[in-house]
Amino acid sequence: MKALTWSSLVMVIVSVGLAAVLGTRAKAQSPSMIVRGEVSQVQGEFHMSKDAQGLDTLDIVDKSYVITDPAGKELRLELSDDTKVLNRVNPGDKIEAKISIEGHTLSVIRLKP
Incomplete structure (x- = not known):
């Protein structure tokens, strides 16, 4: 059960990091x-x-x-x-x-x- 919890936590951290990177990239390429x-x-x-x-x-x-x-x-x-x-x-x-x-x-x- 602990292994599942840790893997879920890691997935959440990776997902948040990926969303932050993609959000920053989208803002940098925002239309003018x-x-x-x-x-x-x-x-x-x-x-x-x-x-x-x-x-x-x-x-x-x-x-x-x-x-x-x-x-x-x-x-x-x-x-x-x-x-x-x-x-x-x-x-x-x-x-x-x-x-x-x-x-x-x-x-x-x-x-x-």
């Missing part, structure tokens, strides 16, 4: 949403800094984009240090953004006109 639209507003900040040669440069940091999707709905895309932005965008540019299920902006790509 793609939004497209035209940038109507760029919000951010800028300040003077020094480059590697010691010359003054203007450092521009975008914090959010407001876009208008094809249906006319405005969306605010908050940017973070983790957001991948290949090229800065300006009002009037068309973009494609990948948004996580949690609503975080994962990446922004400027589309060619």
